[in-house]
Amino acid sequence: MRLRLLAAKTLLAGSLFAADPGLVSLAMPDSQAMAGVNFEQVMLSPLGQYLLAQKPSDAGFEMLMEKAGFDARRDLREMLVAFNGQPGSRGTVVFLVRGTFDVPRILEAGRADGATIETYKGVSLIQKTKQESTAFPDSTLAIVGGAADVRAAIDRMSAPAAISSALAVQVNQLSTTEDVWFVSMASLSQLQPQAPATAGAGANPFAMLGSVQQFSGGVKFGANVMLSLQAVSQTDQDAATLAAVLKSFASGSDLFIKDVYTPAASLLKNLNATAEGPVTTISLSVPEPLIEGMIQASHANETHSANAAQPKMRHAQPPADGSANQVEQSAPAPTPQRIRVGGNVQERKLLQHPEPVIPPLALQARISGVVRLNAIIGKDGTVQNLTVTSGHPLLVPAALEAVKQWVYAPTLLNGQAVEVVTQIDVNFALSQ
Numbered sequence: 001m002r003l004r005l006l007a008a009k010t011l012l013a014g015s016l017f018a019a020d021p022g023l024v025s026l027a028m029p030d031s032q033a034m035a036g037v038n039f040e041q042v043m044l045s046p047l048g049q050y051l052l053a054q055k056p057s058d059a060g061f062e063m064l065m066e067k068a069g070f071d072a073r074r075d076l077r078e079m080l081v082a083f084n085g086q087p088g089s090r091g092t093v094v095f096l097v098r099g100t101f102d103v104p105r106i107l108e109a110g111r112a113d114g115a116t117i118e119t120y121k122g123v124s125l126i127q128k129t130k131q132e133s134t135a136f137p138d139s140t141l142a143i144v145g146g147a148a149d150v151r152a153a154i155d156r157m158s159a160p161a162a163i164s165s166a167l168a169v170q171v172n173q174l175s176t177t178e179d180v181w182f183v184s185m186a187s188l189s190q191l192q193p194q195a196p197a198t199a200g201a202g203a204n205p206f207a208m209l210g211s212v213q214q215f216s217g218g219v220k221f222g223a224n225v226m227l228s229l230q231a232v233s234q235t236d237q238d239a240a241t242l243a244a245v246l247k248s249f250a251s252g253s254d255l256f257i258k259d260v261y262t263p264a265a266s267l268l269k270n271l272n273a274t275a276e277g278p279v280t281t282i283s284l285s286v287p288e289p290l291i292e293g294m295i296q297a298s299h300a301n302e303t304h305s306a307n308a309a310q311p312k313m314r315h316a317q318p319p320a321d322g323s324a325n326q327v328e329q330s331a332p333a334p335t336p337q338r339i340r341v342g343g344n345v346q347e348r349k350l351l352q353h354p355e356p357v358i359p360p361l362a363l364q365a366r367i368s369g370v371v372r373l374n375a376i377i378g379k380d381g382t383v384q385n386l387t388v389t390s391g392h393p394l395l396v397p398a399a400l401e402a403v404k405q406w407v408y409a410p411t412l413l414n415g416q417a418v419e420v421v422t423q424i425d426v427n428f429a430l431s432q
Contacts (some may be wrong), residue, residue, distance in 0.1 A: 018172055018175050018176045019036055019078075019080060019171050019172065019175035020078055020080070020098055022141075023078065023080040023096040023098060024080065024163065024168070024171065025156065025160035025161065025162070026094075026096050026143065026153045026156050026157065026160075027080065027082035027094065027096065027153075027161075027163055028082055028084040028092055028094065028149075028152070028161075028163075029161035029162060029163060030084045031082045031083065031084045031163050031164075031167060032083060032084055032085065032091075032167075032184060032185050032186040033082075033083040033182070033183065033184035033185065033186060034080065034081065034082050034083070034163075034167065034171055034182070034183055035080075035081040035180075035181065035182035035183075036078065036079065036080045036081070036171070036174075036175050036180070036181050036182075037078065037079045037179070037180050038077075038078055038175070038179050038180070039076040039077055039078060039079065039099075040077050040078070041179045041221070042179050042180070042221055043073070045179070045221035045222055045288075046221075046222070046223060046288045047221055047225065047288050047291055047292065048221065050292050050295075051073065052073050052074075067105070067108075067109040067112065068102070068105055068106045068109040069102035069105040069106070070101065070102065070105075070106060075099045075100040075101070076097065076098075076099040077098040077099050077100075078097070078098040078099075079095060079096070079097045079098075080095075080096040080097075081093065081094070081095055081096075082094050082096070082163075092145070092146070092149045093145060093146075093149075094143065094144070094145040094149050094150070094153055095142075095143070095144040095145060096141075096142075096143055096153070097141070097142040097143075097144070098140060098141060099140065099142065100139065100140065101136055101139050101140070101141075101142060102139070103124060103136045103138075103139055106126070106136065107124055107126065107136075110126040110128075110134075113128075114128075115127060115128045116128075120135070120151055120154055121154055121155075123135050123136070123137045123154050124136050125147075125150065127147065131146055131147070132144075132145075132146070132147075133145065133146065133147040133149075133150040133151075134150070135150050135153075135154060137154065137157060164185070166185060167183065167185050170183040170185075170216055171183060174216060174218050177218065177220070178218025178219060178220055178228075179218070179219060179220055179221050180218060180219040180221075181216070181217065181218035181219075182216065182217060182218070183214075183215075183216035183217075184214060184215050184216070185214055186214075187210075187212065187213050187214075188209045188210065188212040188213075188215060188231075209242075211233045211234040211235070211238035211242075212231045212232065212233055212238075212242070213232050213233065213234060214231070214232040215229065215230065215231045215232070216229070216230050217229035217230065217282075221288075222288070223287070223288055224285045224286065224287055224288065225285070225286045225287075225288055225291060226283070226284075226285055226286075227282075227283065227284045227285075227286070228281075228282065228283050229281070229282040229283075230279060230280070230281050230282075231279070231280045231282075232278055232279055233278045233279075233280065234278065235278060236275070236277050236278055238278070239275040239276075239277065239278045239279060239280045240275040240280075241361075241364075241365045242273075242275070242280045243273040243274055243275040243280045243282075244273075244361055244365075244394075245365075245392075245393055245394055246271065246273040246280075246282060246393075247271070247273050248361075248393045248394050248397070249268075249393035250268040250269055250270075250271040250273070251269055252393065252396055252397055267284070267286055267290065268284070270284065270285070271283075271284045272284070337418055337419060338376075338418060338419040338420070338421060339411070339413060339418055339419075339420060339421070340420070340421045340422070341411065341420045341421070341422050342422070342423075343422055343423040343424060343425060346377070346408065346420060346422040346424075347424075349381075349408040349409040349411070350406060350407075350408055351381065351407045351408060351409055352405070352406060352407040353402075353405075353406045353407075354402050354405050354406070355402065356398045356399050356401070356402035356403075356426055356428065357398055357402075358395070358398065358428045358429075358430070359394055359395070359397070359398050361394055362392070362394040362395055362398075362428070363430070365394070366430060367392055367394055367395065367428075368395075368428050368429055368430045369391065369392050369395065369427075369428060370390075370391065370425050370426065370427050370428070371388070371390070371391030371392070371395050371396055371399035371425070371426045371428070372388075372389040372390045372391060372423065372424070372425050372426075373386050373387065373388060373389060373399065373400070373403060373423070373424045373425075373426065374386070374387045374389055374421070374422075374423060374424075375403065375421070375422055375423070375424050376419060376420070376421055377408050377411070377419060377420040377421075377422060378419055379410060379417040379418060379419055380410060380417070381407050381408040381409055381410045381411075382407055382408075383403060383404055383405075383406055383407075384419070386400055386403060386404065386424075388400075389423070391426075395426075395428050398428070399426040399428075402426065403424055403426060408420075
């Protein structure tokens with residue numbers, strides 16, 4: 001019985017995908033982060049089959065693929081991305097790709113496109129710029145990156161180097177269970193947006209990410225697309241705060257996500273974020289047909305926008321009586337129903353403005369800053385519509401709740417009341 005169980009486990013393990021050891025051995029030994037895509041598994045999924053059926057929208061790219069005898073939707077098997085710098089800093093990034101490559105045709109297409117063809121240790125390289133190089137050691141392998149980094153990877157073909165054991169364990173685990181995956185053994189602190197200091201801007205809304213020491217995640221494709229993420233923070237409290245912020249953002253996602261992606265906002269409300277010790281775990285299940293629908297809606301929206309951008313020529317018609325030189329008298333322009341007013345100007349018209357109350361969780365996490373809103377003020381001075389431009393997810397609901405109650409003096413134009421489009425900044429200070 002034990003032998004049968006062992007054989008079954010061995011067979012199952014052999015059927016699971018894991019990162020190609022040959023690709024891993026070409027990564028920089030000091031790699032801090034890696035990501036991978038199992039194209040074969042993705043393309044076998046319902047979403048992959050849908051993408052395979054789509055025709056490339058870029059005619060130039062389609063022509064280039066035809067010249068090179070290469071179709072990314074058909075010829076790619078696996079991709080591994082290795083990065084050896086701290087997140088947010090400059091470092092070496094190398095793309096290692098398994099697939100089917102018609103190297104002579106690709107080299108010829110590169111020449112026709114103005115690239116330089118070189119040889120390094122018997123390996124053909126396409127040199128497009130000093131910062132970009134692609135090598136084809138054989139018809140199943142491509143290496144993409146900076147010129148020096150690609151040559152270093154070629155050197156490792158004859159002298160393989162090992163990545164850290166901790167990173168190797170994570171890579172093996174994630175690539176076995178996920179179709180698309182990523183892992184970083186480095187801190188997220190340098191990923192925080194470095195915006196210039198602004199008076200009254202408050203704390204960086206992404207400051208909580210500074211406590212994340214490691215993170216990993218993946219996507220598994222099927223009838224439902226499963227997303228998962230794990231983040232290891234400095235303390236248990238940091239992990240709990242991160243989970244709470246993510247839940248808050250997800251619950252109010254319809255304020256941030258609009259237009260064709262509105263269904264995604266509804267789905268985000270099902271996001272599950274929990275904290276256990278210093279680890280925050282996030283998961284979300286998305287029905288595959290919904291993703292197809294959003295892709296189709298996005299394409300339709302792009303087509304509509306492109307058509308709307310085309311200038312429409314209107315040709316003047318001569319007067320019916322043949323008097324082409326007759327001058328028409330233009331009717332006076334009607335008073336606009338809505339005008340745009342600067343935030344500082346509109347602020348002086350405030351009659352009633354309850355102050356926002358900083359949420360207890362934001363106080364506990366020492367989160368402050370500005371929530372910026374776009375607003376439509378009605379003819380009667382009440383707030384008719386609000387959309388969020390920026391702000392910390394924990395502060396946004398409190399800002400909206402307060403501003404909805406604000407009342408302004410009506411704005412008059414030519415003696416008539418008009419609607420006003422304006423910007424409102426709601427400041428949350430820890431001293432309040």
